[in-house]
Amino acid sequence: MRHWLLPLAFLAHPLQAQEVDLELVLLADASGSIDQSEIDFQRQGYADAITHPDVLHAISSTLTGSIAVTYVEWAANQAVVVDWTIIATPDDAEAFATDLLLPPRLASGRNAIGAALLEGKRLIEGNGITGLRRVIDFSGDSANNWSGPSIAEARTEVLAAGITINALPILRPDSPQRAGGNLEEIYASQIIGGPGAFLVTADTGDSFTAAVRRKLILESAGSQPGVIPTSAP
Template sequence: MRISLLSLFLLAAPVHATEVDLELVLLADASGSIDQSEIDLQRQGYAAAITHPDVLYAISSTLTGSIAVTYVEWAANQVVVADWAIITTPEDAQAFADRLLEPPRLASGRNAIGAALLAGKRLIEENDITGLRRVIDFSGDSANNWSGPSIEEARADVLAAGITINALPLMRSPADGWDSPLVQIYEDRIIGGPGAFLVPADTGARFTEAVRRKLILEIAGSQPEAGAIPTVAPNSAP
């Protein structure tokens, strides 16, 4: 069989990773304190947010016009609900949203936050995507860590890899605000890296709005202006 020089060149040429503006791992709480209605709320909230025109506009305004995103539910174990997808068009976003809503609940058990953060790091490092920025977005309704690596150890490993950690602390009541201990714990122990911030969200109707706001900030690679978005706290310190 005769092989052309072009074929030999193509076989020998290095495979280049897909380049996007942002690699984003969405780590959603599925531990024992989260019931099925809250699993559904989180998935539906992210599905609605990723397909929202404001989020799509933020994606199109990035340097590459694209992001990569995966959705993972975490508890004692960590399970990929929707694998890595490159979002460039509304159709891409809708396909990701559809995949997000399909699987049954797979993660369960008590909290293993350190293991969840390290799982997010592995997903970023082992894919074939090159992101100009790399972010893990962690959501949860507590800061307990019952098994696996400590939060401090895992967080340090993630930040050392150049990955930013943002957070979405889940408030049990709309009345909970910045005086909530969970918000302070997440600010002190979870988020970190350049431009890190958190967006508290209650588990009610305003959840989707908070998710959309957070995604726009992450995609834009910016922090909120002081006072512009009162439910967002920036923290650029590691």
């Protein structure tokens, strides 16, 4: 008879037995307006941010010294790119970053923002992890919702479950929304919500990774900064 040996660390610290400071769903835009180079760009930005010393310091400074994170791409469908990972050390963060860069694109099609928010809620409620705080971090370059539940309906359900929604509106250089700041206003009024909810704006240029890093620091620390533009230090 063949026996499978499980690592001792797994036996001693199963994922579902862990208590963390934060359960964080990273909902990343993979809709039709996002091409493959931008998929890669976003993933690299999150990989660089999650391994940055400032982010790791923020995580280690929490009550439990750890957070649980999953990365999900959303469009007409939602797909988990990296499953729930507890990050407490630089090695944990490096492993998450490596796993993030490997898979092919997993979501495509038109926007279904309401469905994406509800998928974030489902992932949090079904992960078996105990988090002191629970957050969905939604990123996107538009506010269109072509199918599935409405944004308002989904947002109401998520907030009623005690989950905070933060946002990362991505302002594209070729979009008229960039000049008027409409996307920021829409995300601020229609998407974010819950205790300490905030948004950090970014673009598809060099500031993206810095914006993601700032957002992860604030989420890990449990800060309540309101609306933070990309240009903020």
